[in-house]
Amino acid sequence: MNKRRHFLKNSLMVAGALSAAPAFASEQMLNQVQPKLQSSVKDALQYINIKDIEIIKLKGDKKTPKTWNAIKTSGGKEPTATYLKITTDQGITGYTMTKGNKDDIVKYAKKIKGLNLLHTEKVWHHMFFHNRKPVAKGKEIHAIGSVDLCVWDIVGKALGLPVHTVLGTHKEQVLAYAAGGYYAEGKTASDLAKEMESYVKEGFKYVKIKVGFLDAREDAERIRTVAKAIGTDARIMVDANNGYKTAADAIRFGRMVEDLDLYWFEEPVAPDDWRGNAEVREALDIPIVAGENEYTRWGARDLVENHSCDIVNIDTIKGGGLTEMKKIAALCSAYHVGIAPHGYAHMNIHAVASIPNAMILETYPAKSRDFNPFLEPFPVKNGYVDVPTQPGLGMDIAPEILKKYRVG
Template structure:
């Protein structure tokens, strides 16, 4: 079997545009991957096509050789665009291998250590603004089965935060905590936008709520600042969604800068690279909690990793999504009692419907983090996705 081509397909998904790849072979088997890089989708799609010259004519089973040759030969190493493209193509190769051997990818990675993975919800809050609106949305999410809720309550604050803004943020957190009770994980997102004294000040205020973690309190390119925050606060710190390889995570781990690490399968190098990052983290007794807000193929790949990674802790899910998510792929995400079940179909257990994707062409989107529009993360017609009341069984 030899690789014959790489296709790229962009699908508008309101908040972003999903970037999918298909790797084709002369045996008729194809694999799918995802390289969704928010706000740079067209750039990463072109990068995926540029990887074609490294792969056409090669055996798709030689995944490690392809990864190594591509990463080394690019010379500039790392970065979000190359690593997202490499991630997508790499996961498509795993998909081909699993399909050819008629086994799920997790079986190729040593077999599973669990049959379900606990999840927390993101996006559950849209379009709440006031604390009482957040509280009501939180009650709905918990009623749907989620046992963890993540959100950014900090409005348009950047680097510093005023007393009123901070008090408003804490009122929002308090309203949610009181609404859902003590047994639900509370995860507070910082989006990497505060300086050290502000992050410490916020973390000190968060202590009273017994949160599970404070995520990306400072910019991701200053690991010394992140380490300082972690050393000076008493809430757990999570980070890593904007790190792009085992070399980036080595620096994070060596500094002791986080309690939980959050690699993204679509950005950090793909399935094999996340396995290596997880193994590195395990030597520090640190769990991985992958960043996973993207599309259905990235979710499928992350579930394969969850199956066979011993130090896997929590998985991010978007609790609702655009209605056409059900139409553009064969995703079958089964959610029960706060967990996603690990699939057992061959490969990644998912395929793309190219004709349906074409109905939702690319539309540009800009970052919302500093505009106060963070709660506009879901479209008005968003449908509840990962909960037992709304089946994800794909159309025939």
């Protein structure tokens, strides 16, 4: 029996003994039981080390519809997913989805071989600061974030707890929104409204629509058509994906829809145009979101100190992982700025559940699983999803999915 199973078995037996003990149980009995529990915890959680590192690639068997936002075309081919799998000497296996170059991910995972994975701050610091040539930027941060999340999956499994519980749960249900509303060939404003109505029927109270590709008046008409169709059943978010060339262009569009009580206006201008974001924020009565293309706490600092946004949506992986997201959220809270992490919902839910100033979870509607079968959607009830209860992140690949879709 490995150390983790030994620890969990002993812990449950001791917990059962304590719960079964009568109210008048003697102090002597408690003194005999408690050291056993403490010894089991110490024995199981002393040291966790990396044994093996593996990159797993999955590919679906159905082509997704071809769609686009203001700056990028996607779809039209089979979806893929790349996982990092880390196996430890203690028999615990961690999984997470990744972003960035697989060679970089393996390089950063190898950097922390020999470190105790339970020391999450030390592990992150070692990846980011050790042998800093070149300085970790861009896709290297994606790799660090990918490894960090896998480490947290291992830590949660070692403790037998969901990661949000290890971090400190703040919410047992989290608000969620349906990310959709992409442009597509022949897609009319009426088609867009029907799409958003289907998300509302699924249980979402917040829906997101892409803007910035068409002329401002055409996009405004799309948004008004949806607003009329869904009424007060849900609130609309708009996402320009940095599509407006100037703050003036973004403001022009924003004023055309300002009366619709939009939940937010995401990434109106270029990601490094802090002044432009601040101008849009100053001009409109719509909360402005930015940060999806920023990195680490230092990127968040630049956004909030330049008054660039009301909400920071740094991507959990691209931002440096959960270890760094905690720092980003703390920094934002000092400025009374909310966060809404961008990216994979099955990892972000642990951030949103454990961070007090985290506002809402980005996720995709169940229909998207018609083409992407790798992860089950979260059931949505009255706008909320329940936080996970299984140990770790809940990112393990089902054996049948691995067998059917693995390509690398």
